[in-house]
Amino acid sequence: MDSIKEQLRQHFLQIVSLTDEEFEYIWSHFTIRKYKKRQFLIQEGETVKYHFWVSKGLLKSSYTDESGKEHILQFAMEDWWISDYLALYNHMPASLSVDCIEDSEVLAILEDDRQKLAREIHAFSNFFLQKKNGGYVGLQQRILLLLFKNPRERYERLQQLQPRLLQRVPKTLLASYLGVSRESLSRLYQGAVGL
Amino acid sequence: MDSIKEQLRQHFLQIVSLTDEEFEYIWSHFTIRKYKKRQFLIQEGETVKYHFWVSKGLLKSSYTDESGKEHILQFAMEDWWISDYLALYNHMPASLSVDCIEDSEVLAILEDDRQKLAREIHAFSNFFLQKKNGGYVGLQQRILLLLFKNPRERYERLQQLQPRLLQRVPKTLLASYLGVSRESLSRLYQGAVGL
DNA sequence: CGCGCGATTGAGTAATTTCAAATCTAGTGG
DNA sequence: CCACTAGATTTGAAATTACTCAATCGCGCG
16 A cells, blocks of 8 residues: 555655655554454553554544543544553553544554654654644643533534534534533534534 | 752653753753742733743643633643743744742743754653653543533542642632632532542 | 434433622731 | 731522433435
8 A cells, every 4th residue: 555655754744854765664663454433443441552643534532431421532534643642651551442433544653663763763753742742732722622612612613623524523423522412512503603 | 049950950850861961051041030929921912932840839821711711721830831832832922821820930941942952962852752742641631521520520630630739729710720610619629528 | 115323302400600799818007 | 916908719599501311303224
């Protein structure tokens, strides 16, 4: 699948510059994996060793509480990264699970390899630092949204920021991501702008 | 204030190792600033150039919505870092403000200098990467808390994780941080464990 | 054609907010 | 040392919002 390789290269090049040699070396540390809808990449309790980068498809990471309710922490579609970072960085058993909403193709890289590459290739290290900074800011924005916007406004914001995501994700899951019951979401977005 | 210098050194040494020489060099890029309660370090609309590290005191970063309500994104006490990262990284005007809850002493470092130091000293770069990773995971945890815990449980969790913070921060501000009205918080924590 | 999943609707209930007023507290000046 | 004041906290009652549970609807897939 050379198109995947090219897709990954472009993904890096959007943020940092790499020689062909460097990229080849980086590429050699990734492995392709294919999953069907509803398959798990990470299940609660497991050891987590990989970062996943989505080449094709749609996944989610979520936490299931004592009462069995699922709460969605993150979606990931093409070009997004996903894992259970708490578990990955701190060598803890996973408290989250990651599974596929659509059939998906991902590239996996070991956290250990990622660290090794970060030491060896400055641009690679930089890439992840920038990604992490952006992600951090994104999470802060989401917290503000949860703190002071009502469900309707949260939905509208998501509509603005990620219109594609909205079309692909079942409403039930969206509701969980926004922190609303699916029934409430159903009622709320009917009056939302643009529908 | 050599005690501050020593405090900063310890802060770095907890995570990475630095030679005395390296630390001296790093130290030379920080400037000490003192603020009184209610003074602002960052005001909405300003350009943001600095990271702040708290040596003494207590600060908050917050967003004020259209209706004038303040929503607290972060507190920062001794050894914590604070700024408006969205503005800092993307060279945008601040959407947050940062101000003092108590009289405070902070060390300021320019983001440009931080980047320069990160290029020059690998351990320094590593320090921030690890901080950022930890912070990222922390924000994810907070999102989960906001998504599926009721106010009472959010308060109890904060009590577990940051008991010192709870004692220093006015309840009104805590309420804003937890996403509850101050009246509700007042009612809720009266039945909370340990009171 | 029918099953099953996802989405919607309705009715009643629970949790939280809002607004207003009362109470408490720490710091200030006399 | 005490009275005073501003800020913070608490209380009460009504209003609102969102949730739960149950039933119905709609549609794509086999």
